Amino acid sequence: MLEFIRTSPLVAIFVTLVAYRAAIAINRHFRGHPLSNPVLVGCLLLLAWLVATGTTFDHYIRGGQFIQMLLGPATVALAVPLYSNLARLKRAALPLALSIGIGGLTGIVSAVGFGAVAGLPHEVLLSLSTRAVTTPIAMGVSQGIGGIPELSAMFVILSGIFGAVIVKPLFGWLRLNDETVLGVSTGIAAHGIGMARVFQISEPAGAFAGLAMGLNGLFTAVVVPLLVGFIHP
Structure with a gap:
């Protein structure tokens, strides 16, 4: 049995x-x-x-x-809240693009930088570089650059859980109540797990989180392979 x-x-x-x-x-x-x-x-x-x-x-x-x-269909289903908040998303197009570029790059550099300072092995550093995107993207990019896909998935989950746990207390402490800022920052830093938490707080914020998560995934998939040469063993 x-x-x-x-x-x-x-x-x-x-x-x-x-x-x-x-x-x-x-x-x-x-x-x-x-x-x-x-x-x-x-x-x-x-x-x-x-x-x-x-x-x-x-x-x-x-x-x-x-x-x-089911991760794939669940990601595609994000189109529904995105469409419902399309007008607001269009108005925030430029700030959103800048936030994703700066936030995405900061996430990559900080994760790899702290890992390097801690003396982590080269393969682990490569795996860390994808920690701020959804699991399917992280595992695919990690495998392509020589990282460990399973390790990348673990980093993604840990990052998402941490972000989901601290997002509301952190924004309360900072006295921030802007739905756009809440959604975009959480989508970039804590991807799908954080996005699910934000949806519990506000649907518009969740829509921004979903868009930021998707665009940051695309940004990371393009930028990380270009930065691999700077991640030395």
Whole structure:
């Protein structure tokens, strides 16, 4: 029985969905407290199950990959809120472009720079360079430049969770309430996980986050391969 639990793709899918549903319930119970972020809690619940059952990643991903396939359609579905807020997006076109260029480049340089100061291996630095974009883009770019796609995915998830947890307290501390600033900054720094959090606060802010996330992904996919030569082993 335990062997079936460890190796069955259906069990992996079921446990993933149950973990996330439980995480949403916990988040609602704590009234959306940043530390009860559904992605963070869901990951911890799933990790606890993997450790408790002795399930390896290779066995888990046989089922988990079917959920991962939904990342593409979920990203495409962002077109709906983008269209609903099209007029506001057009008015902010120039500031948005400048913010993405500066913010995206800062994210790349700072991540790699701190990694280099910490003495991380070359492959890890390459993997870090894509940490501010969505998982599919990060893994694809990482593989193309010689990084470790799985490590890039981990950095992406950690960045997103951190951004989703601190975004509301940080903006409250800074006394910022501009929806455009909230959405764009979160979309650039915390991609899809942060965007989901922003949508809970404001749909227009979520629309800006979705657009910033997509454009920053394109920016990163173009710029990172050009900067690889400056990331020395």
